[in-house]
Amino acid sequence: SQQGEEDPQALSIQEGENATMNCSYKTSINNLQWYRQNSGRGLVHLILIRSNEREKHSGRLRVTLDTSKKSSSLLITASRAADTASYFCATASTNAGKSTFGDGTTLTVKP
Amino acid sequence: DVKVTQSSRYLVKRTGEKVFLECVQDMDHENMFWYRQDPGLGLRLIYFSYDVKMKEKGDIPEGYSVSREKKERFSLILESASTNQTSMYLCASSPWTGDDKNIQYFGAGTRLSVL
Known part of the structure; x- marks a missing residue:
């Protein structure tokens, strides 16, 4: 069952602009992760935010989590053409190791 | 760096064949997963293994089986x-x-075509 849903499904921006992707989920979570997938490749972990955290930064990435609204956002600042990829959120409801992935947002950054 | 290696990047098989997809990780991780x-x-979870010889069905296990005889290797089988x-x-x-618990490290993927 798909827990996370990303929005929008596709996003196209110019290099230098900021990109914001949103993830909504249905049940309470232990943590939420964001991953990136380049075309035809595996996923790469970007950032994990725990349920007791509200915001986290890593380089040009900023992730927020609002557990009352069951939503998270991923902001990529000053985007580059190399940021073109699909971005997925994944939610972990327990400590058992499994996470449930959303359908992803496809980001295109035009040079 | 964690390395997860999938044995093939591309595979073409015929209907009715038995297919083995192999995955090896080098970080002594307990958990291993297969998605399609x-x-x-x-991504939909097919099977999950949390220890050697232990497995748990995911969301879409029908038509698939798995094998985990060693900690580093997790095989997906299409019967x-x-x-x-x-x-x-x-x-x-x-x-x-x-x-790192809950952070998953992925292989490059196997694109399987069944003709």
């Missing part, structure tokens, strides 16, 4: 391949404890 990824459907199993297959691993 189809356009518009995201009798069908055309609707044409897909991208992704293997992942994660540790059971520590700060």
Whole structure:
């Protein structure tokens, strides 16, 4: 069952602009992760935010989590053409190791 | 760096063949996963293993089986391949404890075509 849903499904921006992707989920979570997938490749972990955290930064990435609204956002600042990829959120409801992935947002950054 | 290696990047098989997809990780992770990824459907979990010889069905286990005889290796088996199993297959691993718990490390994927 798909827990996370990303929005929008596709996003196209110019290099230098900021990109914001949103993830909504249905049940309470232990943590939420964001991953990136380049075309035809595996996923790469970007950032994990725990349920007791509200915001986290890593380089040009900023992730927020609002557990009352069951939503998270991923902001990529000053985007580059190399940021073109699909971005997925994944939610972990327990400590058992499994996470449930959303359908992803496809980001295109035009040079 | 964690390395998860899938044995093939591309595979073409015929309907009815028995297909083995192999995955090896080098970080001594307890958890290993097999997903399939189809356009518009995201990643769907096929099977999950949390220890040697232990397995748990995911969301779409029908038509698949798995084997985990050694900690580093997790195999996905299509007993009798069908055309609707044409897909991208992704293997992942994660540790059971520590700060990295729940972070999954993925292989490059195997694109399987069943003709």
